[in-house]
Amino acid sequence: MTEIWIKEAERLGGGKIGGDMDTPSAPPRVVWHTTESGTGPASFTAVASYLTKVASEPHILYDPTTDRLGQYGPLNQSARALRNDGSLRTNRTGRVCVQIEVLGRAGQPFTSTWKPGPNFRALMRAIRSWGVPDVWPAGRLAASYADNASRSRSVWQTKGGHYGHSNAPGNDHWDPGNIDQSAIFKAAGASGGGSSSGGSTSTSTYTVKSGDTLSAIGTKTGVKWQTIASLNGLTAPYVIKPGQVLKLKATSSAPAKPxxxxxxxxxxxxxxxxxxxxxxxxxxxxxxxxxxxxxxxxxxxxxxxxxxxxxxxxxxxxxxxxxxxxxxxxxxxxxxxxxxxxxxxxxxxxxx
Known part of the structure; x- marks a missing residue:
């Protein structure tokens, strides 16, 4: 089930920041930004207000030092954090284009000092619910303003996954800096599917592709289709949709709450x-x-x-x-x- 509003996130602004996506049939993606500010409660409040004031709202504002999470608008509509690339409206590319502003500075990669917690995992859970694979299609991120990381327009339009602002065509920012790309997925927990070669299976989930049936997924994954149906609460006529993330095995019990x-x-x-x-x-x-x-x-x-x-x-x-x-x-x-x-x-x- 896709998540439009993250239940763990605070609501920021008026709840309406963009509009419908231009290319909803294109692969889903995420863009990581940094706010070029400090961290902590005071900075969170100040930046949240500023982004609304200048009409540059992302979907998400996240503090990597406190695990505080805020959401401006629904994930199934566009945000306002990117420039257009000529006639290409970058904010509206893809099934979703989730924009995340992380409190911090590009010159001090937030993955070096962050303390991701349950709110970060909730954010990644919502991202994966849209079928965004755990990959970085444009490759490495910029390590400085002068660093020419890939901003390929063709990659942007055709590949789903995670991007830095430094990878968005038509934009000249170098944030989020040289963060540890693999740390994003490690902190999120079990994979939501996807691979750099375009596959979509993992040890625990499968992202449905166009034309897939339960029987075909069972053949690809080695899991009986009846088991997949049971794990995901599916009943006849077993309707599945492209981008839907299916569980392939039972989730282990959550640790006891304090x-x-x-x-x-x-x-x-x-x-x-x-x-x-x-x-x-x-x-x-x-x-x-x-x-x-x-x-x-x-x-x-x-x-x-x-x-x-x-x-x-x-x-x-x-x-x-x-x-x-x-x-x-x-x-x-x-x-x-x-x-x-x-x-x-x-x-x-x-x-x-």
Whole structure:
């Protein structure tokens, strides 16, 4: 199932940034950019506002140091981050052309210092849902402004996969810099299909091509078509579509979610705030909540240390206000209801 809106991402702007794709039958692709800015909550807020102000919105804004993820518009429509190449509207090329602005600078490749987490994996999950293969069709990325990385128009129009802004025809930027291309896929987890030679099988998934049937896919992959149908919830008449990603084997069980106790958080809050800076009571559980608040853009990463200090308290209150709490309900002791809301968004379990 293709993803138009990423459920883990914050909504940025008004939700409408472009229009229909010009060549929806062309292969899907992704373009990586850097914002040429700092990182962290303040930069995320400033850049998010600036891109809207100058009408240069991408689909996605991502902070590689906090794993914060924002989305401006639907992935099945165009964004505004590329220049046209003459009459070729580069933003509208392909089944999708997902534009990702990463906080950082081309001269300091973000894969050298990043901390990808569940939000990055969610981003890649959505990208792969459109059948974007784990390849870089244009080859290497530019290592400097003067570096002439490939900007082939024919490759751009005919090959799906991942591109840098430095690979887009009609554009002169060199971002995202010389990032580790393989690190993008490693951080995302299991492959979503595709190979540099144009194939589309992997050990766990298969991307449907035009003319494919379940029987033909079974022959290609060595997996019984009945098994493929069962794994993907398909029933007669077994309709599949080009670009659809099919599972070829059962997904392994997800690791257990961390459990956070409201009682433990309130004990930590009572003891850590008046104690010397850095005092911890239930460090592991507090750290889970602090990392969730960092991902929400409400707490600076430097304060995620397992100690429930005043910065953590203020950030948690801000989360409560964001989710509709007012007055006394938006401050003071941690409540189970608000903690469950944070847990649902950030992958942990809340208990009394």
């Amino acid at each position: 459990v956070v106790s409201v009682a433990h958080l309130n004990t930590a809050r009572t003891k850590d705030i008046p104690a010397p800076t850095g005092h911890t009571t239930y460090k592991a559980e507090v750290l889970v909540v602090e990392n969730a608040l960092v991902a929400e853009g409400l707490l600076d990463k430097q304060y995620a240390d397992g100690s429930w200090g005043t910065k953590t308290d203020e950030a948690y209150n801000a989360f409560r206000r964001r989710t509709g709490y007012t007055g006394d309900a938006a401050k003071g002791s941690v409540g189970l209801e608000s903690l469950k809301k944070l847990a649902a968004k950030r992958g942990f379990t809340a208990k009394a």
